[in-house]
Amino acid sequence: MIRLAIQKSGRLSEDSLSLIRECGISFVSSSYKLKTEATNFPLEILYLRDDDIPGYVQDGVADLGVVGQNVLVEAGLPELEVEPLGFSKCRLSLAVPRGEAYASVADLQGKNIATSYPQILGTYLAGHGVQANLHTISGSVEIAPSIGLADAICDIVSSGxxxxxxxxxxxxxxxxxxxxxxxxxxxxxEKQALLEQLQFRMQAVRRARR
Ligand code: PRT
Ligand code: ZN
Structure with a gap:
């Protein structure tokens, strides 16, 4: 039996569940349950907060997980990635108030930046030789400039x-x-062999979707 952690409820949940089902794996999922067993594959599914998934997989509480690369890299565990899944595409971007002049990342020198991704942003700024004050906040990052909390933000963007x-x-x-x-x-x-079977099926699903 192999244990797979997926997001309990959020942007990754529906696509994670459909991917497992499209791999031909049947299970009953209920919004009350925190775990469920597949009926035709030796798989147990755990439903967790996405932020907890990298750590649980690293510690072996779960064998496998589905998570955004942004959360994985922020957790400092990029080496756990085995397969890109092609959904929940987004970008982590820097943004400034519309009226502000901005020419390059050097303009952020000494500025206050609000973000939920201090590790990824810190690495990026250091790579550009920029020193800024990072304020880590866990949600509603986009309102920080308008309430005077920051000069700029760095957050996940999809449509904009x-x-x-x-x-x-x-x-x-x-x-x-x-x-x-x-x-x-x-x-x-034994689990490695199950992982390979799953990867094989996931790759076939992705090819069929193209
Ligand atoms: O409760 P839990 O901790 O499990 O979930 P969560 O609230 O932390 O995460 P969730 O469900 O919001 O997102 C899960 C993952 O989906 C993220 O880690 C990303 O990998 C991916 N993803 C894809 C997104 C978006 N698109 C997205 N648009 N995550 C967040 N957003 C937010 C963003 O933070 C911003 O507030 O949507 C807003 C921007 O969207 P646009 O379309 O207006 O640009
Ligand atoms: Zn989260």
Whole structure:
């Protein structure tokens, strides 16, 4: 039996469940249950907060997980990735108030930037030789400039309408992300074989979708 952690409820949930089903795996999922067993494959599904998934897979509480690369890299565990899944594509971007002049990332020197991704942003800024004050907030990052909490923000963007609605202009793409399958690095031979079967099926599903 192999254990797969997926997001309980959020942007990744529906696509994660459909991917498992399209792999020919049957299970009953209920919004009350925190785990469920597949009926035709030795798989147990755990429903977790996405932020907890990389750590649980690293520790072996779950063998596998589905999570956004943004969360995986922010957790400092990029080496757990085994397979890109092609959904939940988004980008982590820097944005400034629409009226502000902005020429390049050097303009952020010494500025206050609000983000939920201090690790990824810190690495990016350091790579550009920029020192800024990062304020880590866990949600509603886009309102930070309008309430005087920050000069700029760095957050996840997909359509761009949240930035627009908050009077912000996207100025740099810091990181591109999609959902990925992750795996514990010390799986037993038996679990490794199950992982390979799953990857084989996931690749077939992706090819069929194209
Ligand atoms: O409760 P839990 O902790 O499990 O979930 P969560 O609230 O932390 O995450 P959730 O469900 O919002 O997102 C899960 C993953 O989906 C993220 O980690 C990304 O990998 C991916 N993803 C894809 C997105 C978006 N698109 C997205 N648009 N995550 C967040 N957003 C938010 C963004 O933060 C911003 O507030 O949507 C807003 C921007 O959207 P647009 O379309 O207006 O640009
Ligand atoms: Zn989360």
């Amino acid at each position: 309408s949240t930035l627009l609605g908050n009077g912000l202009r996207e100025v740099e793409t810091v990181f591109r992300s999609e959902a990925v399958l992750i795996a514990n690095r010390a799986l037993s031979a």
